[in-house]
Amino acid sequence: MVHQHSSQSRLSPSSDTEDMVMLLAPRLAHFAGVARTEHVTRAAQELQVPQSTLSRAMVRLEQDLGVDLFARHGRTLSLTPAGRTFLGSVERALAEIGRAAEEVRADADPATGKVAFGFLHTMGAETVPGLLQAFRTDHPRIRFSLVQNYGEAMLEKLRAGELDLCLTSPVPDAPGLVARRLDEQKLRLVVPADHRLAGRRRIRLAEAAEETFVTLEPGYGLRRITDHLCEEAGFRPRTAFEGEETETLRGLVAAGLGVALLPPPTVPRPGVVELTITGQRAVREIGVAWLEDRPDTPPVAAFKRFLLSRRGSLLPD
Known part of the structure; x- marks a missing residue:
């Protein structure tokens, strides 16, 4: 038996895809249940949904899609070719939703999340x-x-x-x-081992006003702190090199390419001397x-x- 549909209830071909997804999503599990059992009453029992509600949902689903998904034979149903095609995609979609639910539940597990x-x-x-x-x-x-x-x-x-x-x-x-x-981390002025200031243990940052600096790139927090501390000490640093990683800057200092304000190294690096800054709170x-x-x-x-x-x-x- 061919099921008749009202053309007014169909979505037009130009309907937005997102609207279609929102319309169909709540009904997919119900459709899969009916398709699996090919019997509305049994499907209603398995899904714990009133039979009348399930029957209306299937009719409305067909109306919204504009195609017959089921051939009706009394109380039993069989999938049409369009229904079988739709079922394959629905089962894959539901399986993916199930995997996503398992993943987020696993991530939230108190012991193994x-x-x-x-x-x-x-x-x-x-x-x-x-x-x-x-x-x-x-x-x-x-x-x-x-x-x-x-x-x-x-x-x-x-x-x-x-x-x-x-x-x-x-x-x-x-x-x-x-x-x-x-x-917080104390920042130190890092200078090359053969630098004129290398024999010092402590230094006021203003004494480095004429030095060339190597710094992190703009946008890095340590760059903003460096610029602020130098401004506080009364000068704007002359920057020769900008990098993305502090140990690279320490290497540039060791190569004699400038001085830098840096946090303590993970392990001491040869070729540089690290001076304590006095006169201002130089911390990160x-x-x-x-x-x-x-x-x-x-x-x-x-x-x-x-x-x-x-x-x-x-x-x-």
């Missing part, structure tokens, strides 16, 4: 591995997706939902974000940031509590 964690390049060699080692003592099965980048790039990923938490500097103060200061504050209104999964909440518990002891002395 996942945390997307961003941090500065300078914290990747020692600080972050030590933090993860300590955290996994009590949470041995929680997984991490790790991202190293400069501060602004990580905040962009945070806003885009790609990160749960990030360690960054300076500590951000921006709408929609929550940030907590965790620790490190903080943790997250989205203000984003609810935490249990693993993210556990790692956030852990980081906040490390205030003042996040970084090695």
Whole structure:
């Protein structure tokens, strides 16, 4: 028997695809259940849906698509060729939705879930591995997706939902974000080993006003701090080289290409001398940031509590 449809209820060929998806999505599981059993009553029992509701849903689905999905034989149904084609795609779509649901539920599992964690390049060699080692003592099965980048790039990923938490500097103060200061690093003026200032242990930054600097690129937190400290000391640094990683800058200093304001190295580097800065507070504050209104999964909440518990002891002395 051919089922008749009202042409007014059909979606026109020019209908927006997104509208079609929103229209069909809630009915796909019901269609798959009816197609699997080929019997509305049995499908209604399995799906725990009133039979009348299911029957109306199938009729409306056919009307919206503008095609017959079922051939009706009394109380039983059989799929038309169009119905079989549609069922194959629906089953793949439902399976993909099921996999996605399993994945997000697994990521939120308190014991085995996942945390997307961003941090500065300078914290990747020692600080972050030590933090993860300590955290996994009590949470041995929680997984991490790790991202190293400069501060602004990580905040962009945070806003885009790609990160749960990030360690960054300076500590951000921006709408929609929550940030907590965790620790600070003293910055030192790093000079070549044969530099005129290399015999000193302490220096006022103003004494380096005539030096050539090597710095991180604009947009990096440490670059902003460098520019601010130099301005505070009464000069604008003359920049010869801009890089993306602090140990590269230290190498440029060792090669005699300039001086730099840098946090302590992971391991001492030959060819440079690191001078303590006096007369102003030359530090880089490190903080943790997250989205203000984003609810935490249990693993993210556990790692956030852990980081906040490390205030003042996040970084090695």
